[in-house]
Amino acid sequence: MINRINEILFYVGAYAFEEEPGIRLCGLNPQNGELRLIHGTAGIKNPSFVILNADASRLYAVSEQERGAVAGYEVDPGDGRLTPLNSAPTEGADPCHLALSPDGGLLAANYSSGHINRFALDERGAIGGMTALVQHVGQGFRQDRQEAAHAHSIVPDMDGSRVYVSDLGLDQIMSYRVEDGKLTTLGEVKLPPGAGPRHFVFHPDGAHAYGINELNNTVTVYAYNPVQGNLEIVQQAATLPADFAGENYPADLHLSADGRYLYGSNRGHNSIVRFAVGQGTGMLRDPEWTGTGGNWPRNFAVLEDYVIVANQYSDNVVVLRRDGGTGSLTETGRSLAVKQPSCIEPVRRAN
Structure with a gap:
């Protein structure tokens, strides 16, 4: 793929x-x-979330609109240009x-x-038939944002045998077993009313997971049982400094x-919060906040030496310097004009 000076x-x-x-x-x-x-x-409306496969040869995007769809692209290994494979409605x-399942x-x-x-997905990586559709039903505590189910992220576990769905509308993380392309309900963990779970990640230790909650400005720490697939809430940590009284909606994690280190984005406070993660315990401590150099940091990516942030409302992508030893971030002043950026997906392979 196109590269100069070992460019990321x-x-x-x-x-x-x-x-x-x-x-x-x-x-x-x-x-x-x-x-x-x-x-x-061009050629796709509102590709607000994109992901690459493991060898960066295929890219997949949502088309976030009333009649939703997903689309697949072949990535040119020389210059990174995208050639459409196909698309499919999500109904x-x-x-x-989006997530790619190990299966x-x-x-x-x-x-x-x-x-x-x-x-x-077929042998070319094109999108094939829909093998599962699961409808969430219900409502949550807040009538303005939780009047119905709102599935906000879907994350497979490490071996791909289960997936975990953060439903902002229901205040639940719902788990499913993946078998022969089908999704079978396993259970759910209920969050405090009005939490609004949004994004979710597993810790590489295989014993903890984390979720960021859009409506109550918290990160939830879960103890995870990889054998049974159970989640148990063990900590709730604030994403904001105690003296901030403005409106804020956490987004990415x-x-x-x-x-x-764990990082979360604050839309409103316009910051990235960094937590130290306790070894063995998974507990969060010592939060630090760094401004994102823009407005409404919807999504970001954590690299070894940098964090790249998509500031949706200020139409810019900003890079922060990251200290690998302390996890601390500092502003670099480097910015790129991009209209309504909403997702950052690094090419994580040797070029």
Whole structure:
């Protein structure tokens, strides 16, 4: 793939009209944090969330709209340009999150219609038939945001035998068994009323998981039983400093590769909060906040030396310097103009 000075490459998904370049390939100079736009891909409306497969040969995107869809692309190994493979309807509204399952399927969460999908992928990586559709039903504590189910993310466990769905509308993390392409309900863990779970990650120790809650400004720490698949709430940590009284909606959540630090984004406070993770306990401590150099940090990616942030409302992608030893972040002043960026997907392979 195209490369200069060992450039770090990443794709940006965005809210865009079909004729606009909603998916862009960008580069980060690891020497000085400089960002550049390489090229863009049009032809899909609101590709607000994008993911790459393990060898970065295929990219998948949602089309977040009332008649939702998912789309697949072949990635040119030389210049990173995208060639459409195909697309498929999710039979619902506003798909907002995707995951690739180790069993070879594509998983999707549909926010407004409150359901999840699994699609088969063929030998070319094209999207095949829908093998599962599970509808969530119910409502939560807040009538303004939890009047119905709102599936916001879908995350497989490490071996792909189960998936975990954060439903903002129901205040639940719901678990499913994956078998022969089907999703069978296993159980759920209930969060405090009005929490609004959004994104979810597993710790590499296999014994803990974390969820960020959009409506009550917290991160939940879970003890995880990898044999039974159970989650148990063990801590709730605030995403905001105690003296902040403004409106805020946490969004994205990521661990560092070594599992020592957890990061979450605050939309409103416009910051990334960094927590130290207790070894063995998984508990969070010593929060630090760093400004994102923009407005509404919807999504971000954690690299070894940098964190790349998509600031949706200020139309910019910003890079923060990361200290691998302390996990602390500092602003670099480096920014790239991108209209309504909503997702950062690094190309995690040797170039």
